[in-house]
Every structure is written in structure tokens, then in C-alpha cells.
Amino acid sequence: MSEKATSLSDLGLYGLIEHFQKQYKPLNTSELPAMGEDACSILTAPEHLSSTTLLLEGINFDLTYTPLQHLGFKAVTVAVNDLLAMNASPSQISINIGLSNKITLEMLETLMSGIFAACEHYQTELTAFKPAASLTGLTMALNVTGKENKKGLVRRSGAQPTDVICVTGDLGGALMGLHLLEREKRVLQSNDHSQPVFGDNEYVLKRQLKPEGRTAFLTAMEKLDLVPTSMTGISEGLATSLILLCRSSKTGCRIYENKIPLHQNTLKAARELNYNPLIAALNGGEDFELLFTLSLEVYEKNKEGLPEEVSVIGHITEEDKACRMISNADDEIDIKARGWGNLNI
Structure with missing residues (x-):
């Protein structure tokens, strides 16, 4: 008892x-x-x-x-x-x-x-x-x-044209985990005797339920004696973070669809849920990754030694070029922040 x-x-x-x-x-x-x-x-x-x-x-x-x-x-x-x-x-x-x-x-x-x-x-x-x-x-x-940290604070406002845009980890997984949980909640509400069926989706569920901050990344960058020119967190989707960084730095940007890091489990869950994983990465939330920029010169000197969780997704442009993504079809698409579970920008 x-x-x-x-x-x-x-x-x-x-x-x-x-x-x-x-x-x-x-x-x-x-x-x-x-x-x-x-x-x-x-x-x-x-x-x-x-x-x-x-x-x-x-x-x-x-x-x-x-x-x-x-x-x-x-x-x-x-x-x-x-x-x-x-x-x-x-x-x-x-x-x-x-x-x-x-x-x-x-x-x-x-x-x-x-x-x-x-x-x-x-x-x-x-x-x-x-x-x-x-x-x-x-x-x-x-x-x-x-x-x-020893190398000083890094703000959103330090990016310059030609800087390389990088992200840690992968994006969109937390939103896919949330949608799986919400799906099973709806099933439970319609049938009290049902048991949740999540399949082989442990990765995205953990991304939603128990994310971890990138402390090891900052330690690795410090050991490499590297300091980003700008940085911000990714908590409301990549699009929001890019726009905030570019506004603060008074720049534009170009990112590439095929460079945005997506985990295999994120892609699998997106297929199950009939959801576009690119939208999850751009406008999802709670990935708690880091978006940062490095000068082109620093990147070229150190690209082989960067932490393995780093992906290069584009570059900074002049402000009048705006914030855009080059699609897999080679189209330029305006990046818009739609917000997630909170107030829209």
C-alpha cells in the first residue's frame, strides 16, 4: 500500500x-x-x-x-x-x-x-x-x-560583414519532442486506458524534456583561444536568434538551407508527424543551442580544430542585404521570426 x-x-x-x-x-x-x-x-x-x-x-x-x-x-x-x-x-x-x-x-x-x-x-x-x-x-x-569567461563577454552586436555564422548542435528536435508528447496527450484524453507510444524517439523527447546547456563548447573555445565576434542563444528558433543578432550588429545575413543541422531522429519524428523539419529548426523553440559568428580569417585558421558540434550555416552581409536563406532550389527567402509559445517579435 x-x-x-x-x-x-x-x-x-x-x-x-x-x-x-x-x-x-x-x-x-x-x-x-x-x-x-x-x-x-x-x-x-x-x-x-x-x-x-x-x-x-x-x-x-x-x-x-x-x-x-x-x-x-x-x-x-x-x-x-x-x-x-x-x-x-x-x-x-x-x-x-x-x-x-x-x-x-x-x-x-x-x-x-x-x-x-x-x-x-x-x-x-x-x-x-x-x-x-x-x-x-x-x-x-x-x-x-x-x-x-577569461576572454570576456560576447554580445549580439559584434558581427561584421563576411563573418562566418555558426551554430552548436542540431535544431528542431525539441519541437518534435513536444509535438510527440502533445499527440500522446490527446490520445490519453480520448482513451483513459491507452498507453503512450513514442517509438524510437528518445533523442527528441530528451531534447524537449531535459535539455543541457553547451558548457563544454565554451570550455573548448577557451582552450582554443577563440572568441566569437558575436553570440546569442537559440531558445525561440534559429530565425528569431538570427534576426536579433543582425539587428544588434546592424547587418544582414545569408544562411543556407542545406547547412542547417538536423538530427536523424528529428527528421524521423517530422515524417511521423507530417511536419516540415526546416520550419521546426527556424521557428521552433527550446533547442538551447548557441548561434555565433567568427571572423573569416579566424575561421580559416581554426576550422579544423573547432569543436565537432559546430556547424557553419552561412555568413554575415551588409545591413541592406537583409536576413535571407538560400533554399535548396537556390531561391532567396526572407527570414521571418514567427515566435514560439511566447510573444512574437
Whole structure:
């Protein structure tokens, strides 16, 4: 017989904080004990920076198919990725969580185990955890602080004409994973006795449920003594990131359809779902890869030694050339950011 679930009200606000304070193992990068004070000390210096992230149930995640442990890990990844996109390493993170009455202590423990695992993975100290009641489902607000890497910050605004455009990893997989999960959710809603059928699609499911930031890539670039001229994260699709980078740099760009990296599982899932994988790459979301540029001279000198997860997809042009993609049919197509699960640009 299963044990009775524990209501959060049994512990109360401060009992809940104390409960997880006992479970968490600090990395000892903060002057004040993690989660144990009214405020946390933050390591500040001119080269430090911070970013905030808000995740809402029903908007950013669905508890029908999202394992709570994966959600905790992913929440930290989402926050950390903003720093990675500027060539910075995370050091501290604080989390506010809004909890509805359907969340039990056991559920919250599972969520927090994912957060703890991510903090260890990214070597990031959890400096604050503040729970509160929520009438609108599970809500997480995260603030991450960190320090620029030795070669300094990299902004969106540094790209120059003739620079080579690169991306890490592959694109579109997270959206295909989401569509598979949504498909099985619809089946479950129409038949309570059905079992989810995902086939051989573990890769795209992981891309959606438990993505990981490209920390190893930044480490490899630092060892190679390479600094991108510009960089940004890919969280709302390649098209959005390209437009943001080019606007900031006051440039245009040309990318090539046949150069956009697509994983075999992404292509397989797209066929199953009758979905265009190119659209998934351009206008999908949550791939959490990095888009960056290198000067042509630097690229030519170092192209053989670049990390294997890097793909060259095009080049930067003058601003009046606009942002366009050369299709496989050799047509020039305007790149448009349609947004994904959020506000359109």
C-alpha cells in the first residue's frame, strides 16, 4: 500500500524552506548559508552579470507529460543558458516557486532533486529558495548570476560583414519532442486506458524534456583561444536568434538551407508527424543551442580544430542585404521570426 502524500501545509512556509535546506549540499561559493537567510550574498564585480527567467505551468510546461525531476533540471538550464550565450559561466542561482494545492511534498521533493542535480551539473550555488502559494498552477521564477569567461563577454552586436555564422548542435528536435508528447496527450484524453507510444524517439523527447546547456563548447573555445565576434542563444528558433543578432550588429545575413543541422531522429519524428523539419529548426523553440559568428580569417585558421558540434550555416552581409536563406532550389527567402509559445517579435 502506497504511503499517504504529504500536504505542503503540514510543514508551512518556513518548515518547507528548512526541509530543503537540509537536503541541499552547498558548493560553498556564497558567504551566507544557501537558502537560510532573508537575503543571499552575491559575488559582485564589474565582470559579473545576471539574468531572470519566469516559467509558467500551461505556458512553458505541461505536468501531464513532464516528469518533475526533468522539469527542475530544465528550469535551471533555461536560466543558465542566458549566461552561456554571452560567454559567461553561472555561479549562483535563486528560485521562487509558486505552488498550487495539488503539489504535495513528495512532488516538490522530486522537482527539487532535478534542481539540485542541475546546480551540481553547472557548478552553480543555489543561494535562495522561496516557496509561496499559487492559484494559477506551478510557477518558477529564477535569477542566475555569473562571471564572464577569461576572454570576456560576447554580445549580439559584434558581427561584421563576411563573418562566418555558426551554430552548436542540431535544431528542431525539441519541437518534435513536444509535438510527440502533445499527440500522446490527446490520445490519453480520448482513451483513459491507452498507453503512450513514442517509438524510437528518445533523442527528441530528451531534447524537449531535459535539455543541457553547451558548457563544454565554451570550455573548448577557451582552450582554443577563440572568441566569437558575436553570440546569442537559440531558445525561440534559429530565425528569431538570427534576426536579433543582425539587428544588434546592424547587418544582414545569408544562411543556407542545406547547412542547417538536423538530427536523424528529428527528421524521423517530422515524417511521423507530417511536419516540415526546416520550419521546426527556424521557428521552433527550446533547442538551447548557441548561434555565433567568427571572423573569416579566424575561421580559416581554426576550422579544423573547432569543436565537432559546430556547424557553419552561412555568413554575415551588409545591413541592406537583409536576413535571407538560400533554399535548396537556390531561391532567396526572407527570414521571418514567427515566435514560439511566447510573444512574437
